[in-house]
Each structure stands twice: as C-alpha cells, then as structure tokens.
Amino acid sequence: MWNKKDLIGIKELSKYEIELIIETAVSMKEILKRTIKKVPTLRGRTICTLFYEPSTRTRSSFELAAKYLSADTISIATSTSSVQKGETLLDTVKTIEAMGVDLFIVRHSASGIPYFLAKNIKAGVINAGDGMHEHPTQALLDVFTVFEKKGKIDGLKVSIIGDIFHSRVARSNIYAWNKLGSSVIVCGPPTLIPPYIEDLNVEVTYNLDEAIEDADIIYVLRLQLERQKKGLFPTLREYHMLFGINEERIKKAKKDVLVMHPGPMNRGVEISSEIADSLLSVINEQVTNGVAVRMALLYLMLGGKSDENTV
Amino acid sequence: MRILFKNVTLIFPEKDLEEIGDLYVENGIIRDIGKNLSLDGEVEVIEGKDKVLVPTLVDMHVHLREPGYEWKETIETGSKAAIAGGFTAICCMPNTNPPIDNKETVRFIYEKTNKIGLVRIYPIGTITKGREGKELSEIGDMYMAGAKGFSDDGNCVMNSEVLRCALEYSKMFDVPIIEHPEDINLTTEGSINWGKISTLLGLKGMPWVAEASIVARDVFLASFTKGKLHIAHISCWQSLDMIKWGKEKGVNVTCEVTPHHLVLTEDYVKESLYDTNTKMNPPLRTKEDQEALWEGIKNDIIDVIATDHAPHHIDDKMVEYNLAEFGISGLETAIPLIITYGYYKRKIPLVKLLKKMSYNPAKIMGLPYIPLDKNVPANFTVIDISLEKKVEKEKFFSKGKNTPFDGWALKGWPIMTFVEGRLVYREGKILW
Numbered sequence: 175m176w177n178k179k180d181l182i183g184i185k186e187l188s189k190y191e192i193e194l195i196i197e198t199a200v201s202m203k204e205i206l207k208r209t210i211k212k213v214p215t216l217r218g219r220t221i222c223t224l225f226y227e228p229s230t231r232t233r234s235s236f237e238l239a240a241k242y243l244s245a246d247t248i249s250i251a252t253s254t255s256s257v258q259k260g261e262t263l264l265d266t267v268k269t270i271e272a273m274g275v276d277l278f279i280v281r282h283s284a285s286g287i288p289y290f291l292a293k294n295i296k297a298g299v300i301n302a303g304d305g306m307h308e309h310p311t312q313a314l315l316d317v318f319t320v321f322e323k324k325g326k327i328d329g330l331k332v333s334i335i336g337d338i339f340h341s342r343v344a345r346s347n348i349y350a351w352n353k354l355g356s357s358v359i360v361c362g363p364p365t366l367i368p369p370y371i372e373d374l375n376v377e378v379t380y381n382l383d384e385a386i387e388d389a390d391i392i393y394v395l396r397l398q399l400e401r402q403k404k405g406l407f408p409t410l411r412e413y414h415m416l417f418g419i420n421e422e423r424i425k426k427a428k429k430d431v432l433v434m435h436p437g438p439m440n441r442g443v444e445i446s447s448e449i450a451d452s453l454l455s456v457i458n459e460q461v462t463n464g465v466a467v468r469m470a471l472l473y474l475m476l477g478g479k480s481d482e483n484t485v
Numbered sequence: 486m487r488i489l490f491k492n493v494t495l496i497f498p499e500k501d502l503e504e505i506g507d508l509y510v511e512n513g514i515i516r517d518i519g520k521n522l523s524l525d526g527e528v529e530v531i532e533g534k535d536k537v538l539v540p541t542l543v544d545m546h547v548h549l550r551e552p553g554y555e556w557k558e559t560i561e562t563g564s565k566a567a568i569a570g571g572f573t574a575i576c577c578m579p580n581t582n583p584p585i586d587n588k589e590t591v592r593f594i595y596e597k598t599n600k601i602g603l604v605r606i607y608p609i610g611t612i613t614k615g616r617e618g619k620e621l622s623e624i625g626d627m628y629m630a631g632a633k634g635f636s637d638d639g640n641c642v643m644n645s646e647v648l649r650c651a652l653e654y655s656k657m658f659d660v661p662i663i664e665h666p667e668d669i670n671l672t673t674e675g676s677i678n679w680g681k682i683s684t685l686l687g688l689k690g691m692p693w694v695a696e697a698s699i700v701a702r703d704v705f706l707a708s709f710t711k712g713k714l715h716i717a718h719i720s721c722w723q724s725l726d727m728i729k730w731g732k733e734k735g736v737n738v739t740c741e742v743t744p745h746h747l748v749l750t751e752d753y754v755k756e757s758l759y760d761t762n763t764k765m766n767p768p769l770r771t772k773e774d775q776e777a778l779w780e781g782i783k784n785d786i787i788d789v790i791a792t793d794h795a796p797h798h799i800d801d802k803m804v805e806y807n808l809a810e811f812g813i814s815g816l817e818t819a820i821p822l823i824i825t826y827g828y829y830k831r832k833i834p835l836v837k838l839l840k841k842m843s844y845n846p847a848k849i850m851g852l853p854y855i856p857l858d859k860n861v862p863a864n865f866t867v868i869d870i871s872l873e874k875k876v877e878k879e880k881f882f883s884k885g886k887n888t889p890f891d892g893w894a895l896k897g898w899p900i901m902t903f904v905e906g907r908l909v910y911r912e913g914k915i916l917w
Contacts, residue, residue, distance in 0.1 A: 264803060284805035285687035286759030293758070305807070306687030342687060369690070370681035 176474040180299040182288040183308035184349040192317065192353060196327070198470035199318050199463070205242060206466055215477045216245035222275045223249040224267065225302070226282040231437055231461060232302050232311070236279050239468035243477070248275075263287070264294055271297050277476060280304070285342075298475055306340050312436050313346035315467040317354065319460050320391060323432055328355035333385040335417060336395030336444055337366040339406075343436045344395060348374050361385035362395075362417060365406040382417055386427045394419050394435045397444045410443050420446035424454070432456050486908065487511050487528040490867075496539040498840035499856055505534050510863045513906030518859055535871040536900075539839045540857045542866050544816065545576045545846040546638075546663075546717060546741060546791035549606070552593065553582025558796040558884045560594065563816070564603040566794070566883035568910040570816040571866040571899030574605035576850055579616070580639040586611040586622045588630040595631055603909050603917055607633040607852060612651045612662060618642050621650055628658045633850045636663035638717060641699055643669060645706065652712025661715040661739070661849055664703050666724065667767065671695035676807050678768040682751040686759065688806060691768050697723035704731035707738050715849055716740040718793050720767040722777030729786045739849050741789035742778050744822040745813060749889065750775050761802045761809035762889040765793075779831055782841070788849065790841045792819045796885020814878075814885030822890070824870055824897025835870075855905070862906035870897040882915070 176194065184192070205213060221240045225233050233249070240247045250270065261269075267278065277298040280288055285305030292299045303309040321327050332351045338344045338360045351358050352375050359377040360367065367378055379385050386392055397413060407413050414420075419433065433445070433455045441447045450457060490508040495518070497503065507522040508515060544567065550558035558566075560577075567575045577594060579585030585594065591608045598606040610632035611622045616639070624635055635655060642648040642664065651662050672691040677683050679690025700716055704727050707714035719725060719740050731738045745765060750772050754763040763769060781787035795812025802809050819842070827838045847854040855864035873896040878886040902910035909917045 262800075262804060282805070284807050286806045289758040290805070304687070306689075308687070345687060368684040369679060370684050373681055374685075 178475070180288065180292045181310055181471065181475065182292065182299065182301045184310045184313050184346045184353070185308065187310070187353070189353045192314065192350060195314055195467065195470050195474065196318050196321055198474060199466045202469040202473070203463065203466035205469070206462065211242050212244060213242070214244045215473060216240070216243040219245045219277070219476045220275045221245045221247045221277045221279065221472065222270050223247065223279045223302070224270070224281070225249070226252050227303070229281055229302070231464065232281065235461070235464040236302060236468050239465050239472055242465070243469055243472055245472065245476070264291070267291055267295055271295050277472070300471065300475070303342055305342065307342050308346045309342040310346050311464070311468055311471065312343050313350040314471070315460060315464040316347060316393070316434060317350050318467050319434070319456055319463045320432065322459070322463070323456060324390065330356040330390040331388050332356055332358045332391045332393060333389040334358060334360045334393045334395065335382065335385060335419065336362050337397055337401060338362050338371060338395070339366045339368045340398065340401065341395050347393060348376055359385050359389070363407050366401070382423060383426050386423065386431070389427060389431055391432045391434060392419060392427065394433065394445045396436065396438065397440055399440070414443055418444055418446065419449050421448050424449060434460060437461070486513065487524070487526070489522060489524055489528050489530045490536065490538060491522070491530055491532040492534055493531070493536040493538055494534050494835070495857055496537060496836050496839050497857060498540070498836060498844035499854070501836055501840065503834070503836040508538060508857065510903070513863050513903070515857065515859060515861055515863055518857060531867070535869060537835060537868040537870050538857060538865050539843060539868065540865040541574065541843050541847055541854050542572045542839070543574045543843055543846040543850070543852060544572045544792050544794065544819065545789060545850055547575045547577050547794040547816065548580065548796065548812070549577040550796060551581065551597070552590070556884070557798050557801070560597045560606065561601050562882060562884045563796070564598070564601050564606065565915050566816040566881060567604040568902045568904065568915065569882045569899070570818070571820045571868065571902055572604060572816065573864050573866065573902065573904045574607065574847070574852055576607045576609050576633060578636060578638045579609055579611045584611050584616050585609065585632070586614055586616065588623070588626045591627050591630040591632050603915070604904055607631070607850065609634045609636050609663065611635065612637045612642055613647060616640050618644055618647060621647070621654060624651070624655055625658065628660060633852060634661045634663050634715070636665065636717070638663065638665045641665050641667045641669060645702060648703065649706050649710055652706055652710040652714060656712055659713065660851065661713045663715045663717050664699070665717050666696045666699035666703060666719070668695040668699050674807070676764055676768070677754050678751040678770045680751065680771060682755050686755060691766070693721035693723055693770065696721055696767055697727060700724040700727045704728065704736055704738055707731065708734065708736045711737065714738045718743050718746065718767055718791070719787070720746045720770050721774045725777055725781045725786055732786065739788040741791040742781065742787050743791060743793045744815065744819045745889070746770070747775065747778055747782070748822050748826050753889065757889065759806045760889060761804070761806055762813055762887050764806065764809050764811055765813060766811040782827065782838070783833060788841060789846045790819070790823060790838070791846065792816055794883070796883050797887045798884070799886065802887050812887070813889060814881060814883050814887050816883060817881050818876055818888060818890050818895070820868060821895035821898050824868065825895045828870070829896060863903035864905050865903055866899050867901040868897055869900045872896065872898045872900065874898060
C-alpha cells in the first residue's frame with residue numbers, strides 16, 4: 175500500500191510503487207472516459223497548487239485531476255500572491271497550510287525546494303518540477319503511456335534526446351526506466367550532457383543516428399531557447415541539423431518506435447511538425463494520461479487509506 | 486591568580502615540539518615552565534596530559550560583518566566566538582559595508598576591538614577600491630594604520646594586471662596578498678561542486694577548474710613579481726599540485742584550508758537533502774579532493790588551517806538552495822573538528838595540526854607570536870582533548886548559527902583561553 179507523505183522524486187520510489195501508480199491510473203483513465211467525470215473519493219480534502227514557474231499543462235492537469243476526484247483546490251501563482259510583496263517562500267506556504275490545506279503541489283525553479291518544504295510543513299508535498307532536479311509525475315505519465323501502447327514497461331530501449339543537462343524530465347525518466355528494467359541512452363551536444371551522467375546507469379552518445387537506431391522510444395526534450403544565448407550551442411539551425419527529429423532522421427528507427435515529448439514543443443527545432451503530428455507520436459496521449467496518473471497519485475496519497483473511499 | 490598546569494601536554498609550534506611538562510601562571514605571566522614544578526600556598530592545579538596548552542592560536546580568515554551587516558555578526562559577538570573557539574587573535578576580511586578599503590575603517594576595527602578587549606583583531610584591507618577589482622586601494626596608508634594583509638576575499642581579482650600590480654606594490658611592506666581563487670565566468674549561478682552530485686541534485690555546479698586555473702595564474706604572477714602571495718581556502722587537489730609546484734620552484738606562496746573542506750564532501754549536500762548550511766564557496770568537493778587536502782596537511786604543502794568564519798542570519802539560509810548565502814559559522818567548531826578528524830581519526834600529531842593554526846598564520850601575517858615561555862604574558866589556549874560533547878548551535882556566541890555540524894559529537898574542545906595575560910574564556914563562560 176501507499177505510505178508516503180510526499181512525492182518528491184522517482185529516485186525515492188520503488189519499482190513496486192511505480193507499478194502501483196500505473197495500475198491505479200488504469201482505473202482512473204476509465205473515469206476520464208465517462209460523460210460525468212466525477213467521483214466523490216476526495217470530497218472534503220483540500221489541495222493547493224503552488225506554481226512559481228509558468229506552466230499550462232502540469233498545472234491544469236493537477237487541478238482537473240483533483241476536481242474529478244471531488245477535492246477542493248486553490249491555486250497560487252507568483253504573479254498574484256504576496257510573493258510580489260517580498261514574502262518568503264516558506265511564509266507563503268505556511269500561511270496557506272494554516273488555512274487547512276492537506277497537500278501542496280509545487281513547482282519551483284530552485285532544485286530541492288520540495289525537500290525544503292516537506293521538512294518544514296506537515297501537509298504533503300508533490301513535486302510538480304523543481305529546477306533541474308526532478309519532475310516525477312511527468313515520468314510516471316510517460317511510463318503509463320508506454321505501458322498502454324506497448325503492453326510492457328521492461329526490456330525496452332529508451333533514447334532521450336536533447337538538453338539533458340538542464341532537464342528534470344530527463345532525470346526522472348532515467349530513474350523510472352532504470353527501476354523498471356528498461357535501458358536508457360541519452361543524446362545531445364556535449365555542452366548539454368551533465369557530468370557523471372553515466373553514473374546514473376545510462377549510455378551517452380553525441381550521435382543521433384546511434385541513439386535512435388534500436389530505440390523503442392524516442393523521447394525528445396524541449397530545447398530552452400535561452401541556452402543558445404549562453405553559448406552552449408551556436409545556432410538553432412545547427413541544433414536541428416544535428417539533433418532535430420524529422421522524417422529523414424527517423425528512417426533509421428524501428429517501425430514501431432514511439433515518439434514522445436513532454437511539451438511544450440518548439441516545432442522545427444527539436445522536432446519537426448511532420449513527426450510531432452504523425453502516427454508515431456503519442457504526445458497528445460501523454461497529456462490525457464497525465465490527468466489519469468495524477469488522479470491515481472492524489473487518490474493514493476489522500477484517499478487510499480480506507481475501503482469506503484474506493485472508486 | 487595562580488594556576489599550575491601539571492603534567493600537561495605543552496605545544497611549542499615554533500620548535501615543532503610537544504612534550505609533557507608543567508607550566509605555572511601567576512597574575513597572567515608564565516612564571517615557570519619545566520618538570521615537577523611544586524608551589525606553596527593557594528594555587529589552582531590543572532592536571533593531566535589530555536590538557537593541551539597551545540600558544541597564540543590565530544584564525545587568519547574571519548568575516549566579522551561589521552560595519553554594515555551587524556545582524557549577521559558584530560565585532561563583539563565575533564570576538565566572543567573567537568575566544569570560545571580558543572583563538573587569541575583573528576584577522577578580519579574586508580568585505581564589509583563600507584569595505585575596509587581605507588585607513589578610517591582600519592582604525593574603526595582597532596578602536597572597536599580595543600573597547601571590547603577580548604581577542605586581538607587584525608584587519609585585512611582590500612586589494613582594490615570598493616573590492617571592484619579595478620584600481621589599487623591605498624595599501625600603504627592602510628598598512629601604516631595597521632592592516633596586516635590585503636584581500637578582495639569573496640571576489641577574485643580577475644584582472645591579471647591589477648593583481649600583478651598588487652603583488653609588486655605590496656613588496657615594499659612585505660605583506661601578503663590574499664587571493665580568493667575563483668574564475669567567476671566558470672562559476673556563474675553555481676551552488677555546489679560541478680560533478681556527480683550537481684547532476685544528481687540538479688544544481689548548477691562550480692567546477693574545480695575555476696579555482697585551480699586562478700591558482701595557477703596567481704602562482705605564476707607571484708613567481709614573476711617575487712611578491713608575497715597567500716591563497717585562501719583551497720579545496721581541490723589540482724590547486725594543491727600547483728602550489729606544490731610553486732613552492733618547489735621557490736615562489737613565495739602559502740595557502741590555507743578550512744576545517745569544513747577537510748571534514749565534509751559534496752556527498753553531504755545530498756545526504757542532508759539540500760541543507761543550505763552545506764553551501765560554501767568554494768564548494769565542498771569530492772572524496773578524492775578531501776584525501777589530497779589531508780595529504781597536504783601532512784606534507785606541509787598546506788601552511789594554514791583557517792575557518793573562513795562566515796556568519797549569516799537564519800533568513801539568509803532558510804531559502805531556496807540557489808538563493809542561500811555561501812558560508813558557515815566556523816570559529817566555535819574549528820578546534821574540535823581538527824582534533825577529532827585530524828588527531829584522532831587521521832593520527833596526525835597535535836603539533837603539526839596546531840602549528841597551522843598558530844605559528845604559521847602569525848608568521849604569514851606578520852603578527853606578534855607569543856610562545857609558551859618563561860616571563861611572557863599567558864597567551865595560550867587549553868584544549869581538553871578527551872572532552873567529548875555535541876555541537877549545539879544555539880549555544881554559539883556567534884550570531885551565525887549556520888553550521889552543518891549541529892548535533893555532531895566531537896572530541897577535543899578548548900576549555901580556557903588566555904589573551905595577553907588575561908583569562909578571557911573558561912568552560913562556556915566569557916570572563917572579561
């Protein structure tokens with residue numbers, strides 16, 4: 175059963191716990207297909223989404239997941255809170271907690287913030303992405319999507335392409351796939367590959383063809399355009415030439431390869447529109463599954479304790 | 486006041502000597518030193534070879550925050566922390582507000598120190614005006630007002646020509662130029678060591694090459710100018726190799742290491758789950774670096790152990806890791822850390838360790854050094870090397886409670902501090 179107050183990283187999850195979330199997500203997805211998408215499971219529980227970084231999909235996904243389970247939600251965005259008046263992060267969170275919040279869903283640009291909050295408040299904390307550290311629910315929804323498409327999540331070859339250095343999505347995916355018994359290869363320019371990444375049990379290549387050759391999954395990361403300004407690579411044009419996934423490059427891949435992307439995409443940079451909108455792409459399913467996985471997680475963390483709460 | 490220390494361990498750092506013996510203090514003066522001293526009348530006797538007497542403990546790298554940041558530390562609270570930590574003299578870094586880049590601020594430190602009268606405080610002036618790295622400060626004027634060395638600590642002097650001039654110019658006063666070695670272009674936004682842990686935790690890294698490349702440049706500049714160079718807080722083996730090379734070539738270069746770089750590694754950032762008290766500059770490095778630093782202590786490539794005492798208010802540390810201030814409060818844990826990890830764990834002789842906290846820094850900075858000797862003022866510290874207790878940050882005299890060592894059980898604590906004839910600290914209490 176589930177016994178964690180917080181979900182901060184995939185690093186801290188066991189294989190069993192990941193599988194439990196995926197299993198639970200299967201029945202949650204069934205609710206999403208109903209006309210009346212609402213169950214009373216989390217009635218009376220309060221969830222706060224606290225986003226210190228812009229986000230469309232993760233935030234809406236969490237909020238809808240909570241609403242479909244009948245939890246009350248509030249959301250704090252930095253532009254409208256006392257953060258603007260100079261309040262510290264911890265003061266903001268403690269203030270909201272004092273109003274009776276059971277669970278915080280936090281996104282922040284500083285790595286480690288979820289640990290900092292978990293140490294200092296009683297309510298639960300779900301990490302919705304912290305700096306360059308982890309984005310666990312993204313990895314969970316990715317795994318769930320692959321499970322639906324391939325019927326298995328072990329023994330696969332996952333290639334992650336792009337800016338590994340600054341990516342929390344990459345880190346969470348690396349942990350998840352390794353724990354599940356699939357193998358990971360990362361690919362990008364050396365300036366965007368973090369030091370000692372091999373120690374996380376991944377293979378490294380700078381050659382895209384090599385990375386996609388035997389892959390079951392091509393996972394394309396978003397390239398943050400500001401990286402170019404810092405001189406980490408010369409031009410977007412050259413980046414696309416070397417690492418962009420397009421119809422030409424994908425010819426080297428297996429016929430049943432899945433193309434994934436955590437969004438939002440830079441079409442024509444890391445991925446071409448032809449590929450993003452092709453049958454190989456599961457990018458839209460990822461978004462739907464995000465809601466199911468987050469429902470599963472909220473259910474396990476807040477509602478899964480007594481029998482009467484079953485869906 | 487008459488105190489007889491009987492069969493205690495006497496440390497003579499200037500002679501690389503330690504021996505069991507007796508020492509008698511009367512009214513603040515060491516009246517006798519030898520074997521089997523016996524005295525009549527009322528005299529307090531402190532006995533046992535686990536009582537270690539070491540003269541003139543100097544911490545040559547301290548941030549006192551006054552003037553300008555008095556909520557973090559003041560000259561008074563820093564003075565108390567220093568004597569509680571066993572130091573009889575400290576040198577304070579000039580990154581205050583205003584910085585110590587002029588004669589008036591140098592005098593301000595002396596006047597405040599004299600009023601408080603607990604520990605000797607010797608100011609270090611800035612190398613450049615406003616610590617901006619552009620134009621030389623009035624090094625001569627500050628020297629004549631009592632500044633003992635010059636440093637832009639906290640900032641590296643990035644412009645090589647400016648540092649060349651500083652090394653040349655300061656030769657006429659024979660004072661050290663103390664460099665904070667960090668190529669800031671390589672450390673932008675960094676919080677911890679660049680490597681395995683920064684990748685794991687997703688924190689921006691500060692690579693060793695940012696430090697070692699500047700150390701290399703500085704050693705060459707010292708060689709070129711024949712100036713007097715001291716490198717602050719080295720943290721990686723590559724820097725040590727460069728300094729070793731310089732020393733072998735006869736360059737006038739010395740260096741220091743902090744207790745925290747000797748005791749902690751980057752792994753502790755992960756174990757502590759991003760505790761901001763693990764955030765230092767230079768960052769905690771790898772196990773390999775740590776081993777090299779201890780080796781540098783043993784083979785004397787490292788001249789000095791200094792705390793880089795960097796007190797901060799809790800508000801500066803209870804924040805996002807990347808926003809937290811760098812540094813830890815170090816004065817009150819230095820001796821027990823060095824005794825526990827150097828003497829007990831690494832079996833390094835006491836005299837070797839303590840010389841790097843007394844005679845060596847006093848000589849580098851040109852400070853008065855008062856040894857254990859007959860008819861000199863008592864200016865020594867008694868360390869009880871069998872005393873084991875836990876670090877309690879709430880009991881620090883320093884305003885800075887920012888320590889990663891809170892709750893650690895350490896062995897070997899200062900129990901008495903004599904400064905120039907006065908017993909100013911004894912077992913948890915400030916006496917003067």
